Amino acid sequence: METSKPQGGLHPPLPEELITVLQNSGVRLTLEELQLLKEHIHGVVNYHATIGVMGKTGAGKSSLCNALFGCDIAETSAVEACTRTPQEIEWSLQEGKGLSLIDMPGVGESEVRDSEYAELYRQLLPELDLVLWVIKGDDRALSIDEHFYLQVLLPLIWDSTVPVMFVVSQVDKVEPCREWDWRKNHPGPCQGLNVTAKVEQVRRLFKLPESQVCAIAAEEGYGLAELVEKIVAILPNEKKWSFTREAKQENVSQQAWQSSSQGLWESITSAVKTVIKDSWDYVSSRFSSLATTMFRWW
Ligand SMILES: Nc1nc2c(ncn2[C@@H]2O[C@H](COP(=O)(O)OP(=O)(O)O)[C@@H](O)[C@H]2O)c(=O)[nH]1
Ligand SMILES: [Mg+2]
Structure with missing residues (x-):
């Protein structure tokens, strides 16, 4: 599916539009099949993602969330959450937006209560679609982050599907910080090498691709578009759209938009295939040619 990202607001396909196309193609749908399809399409188009944001105080979590989505994270108390079941934890929903950002406690506290946090994370992780782990670019003391990730989080996410994205933040403060190119808004030559070295250090330490x-x-506003691209790439098809839908549109590149539209379309297509089964061969070519016209912008 080749589409270009026009200006304006995002407009995903409406269930009714897709279903009309199927019916116009001669596919007979029972009421139950219609309902199944509508629910699936509605579910992926309006999916409400929950993102856990981790990192020491001052790492730049609030600034990152503000820059990415235009809203801040809600704090979750470790002690309170541990004494409740996950369903009872109050997610803070951003008014008018389909996204929850949760401040995950645990990193950089004076006393690391591993067993308590492991329990908290065991409860929280199934509710999360993504973990953003923020590490300040000029922070040399990463042993607490490393310990927490390798000893507490990794064993829990090992067999789960929650992707983790590490964000090396505030790289304009990486030495030599006076080199930051204010005109082009990116690191100067030596600073750039040090930023690359920091990213490499984080990759090695946390054993990441x-x-x-x-x-x-x-x-x-540096690196945000690339971050959105990488996040969209690691999210499963049915969740990509929810992320680009909520991200500030200036951070959503053509590539991220393409990839998220494609993910949404593939997720819808696979639901349609499952529901209409044998009729799929008959409508598949008409259906795929629809993708381009369905993904339009207002
Ligand atoms: N120079 C610079 N300062 C930043 C950046 N991001 C955050 N800060 C500053 O770093 C401090 C801590 O950031 P904050 O987002 O509150 O961290 P949090 O405690 O992890 O939520 C604040 O004073 C921010 O203004 C950045 O990209 N560049
Ligand atoms: Mg904060």
Whole structure:
């Protein structure tokens, strides 16, 4: 599916539009099948993602969330949450937006209560679609982050599907910080090498592929589009759209938009295939040619 990202607001396909196309193609749907399809399409188009944001105080979590989505994270108390079941934890829903951002406690506290946090994370992780782990670019003391990730979080996410993205933040403060190029808004030559070295250090320390680490300077708007691209790439098809829908549109590149539209379309297509089964061969070509016209912008 090749579509270009026009200006304006995002407009995903409406269940009714898709279903009309199927019916016009001669596919007979029972009421039950219609309902199933509508629910699936409505579910992926309006999916409400929950993102856990981790990192020491001052790492840049609030600034990152503000720069990415235009809203801040809600705090979750470790002690309170531990004494409740996950359903009873109050997610703070951002008014008018389909996204929850949760401040995950645990990193950089004076007393690391591993067993308590492991329990908290065991409860929280199934509710999360993504973990953003923020590490300040000029922070040299990463042993607490490393310990927490390797000893507490990794054993829990090992067999789960929650992707983790490491964000090396505030890279305009990486030495030599006077080198920051204010005109082009990116690191100067030596600073750039040090940012790359920091990203490499984080990758080695946390045993991560390149796709899971990104360098940003939230307050300068640096690296945000690349971060959105990487996040969209690691999210499963049915969740990509919910992320680009909520991200500030200036951070959503053509590539991220393409990839998220494609994910949404593939998720819808697979639901249609499951529901209409044998009739799929008959409508598949008409259906795929629809993708381009369905993904339009207002
Ligand atoms: N220079 C610079 N300062 C930043 C950047 N991001 C955050 N800060 C500053 O770093 C401090 C801590 O950021 P904050 O987002 O509150 O961290 P949090 O405690 O992890 O939520 C604040 O004073 C921010 O203004 C950045 O990209 N560049
Ligand atoms: Mg904060």
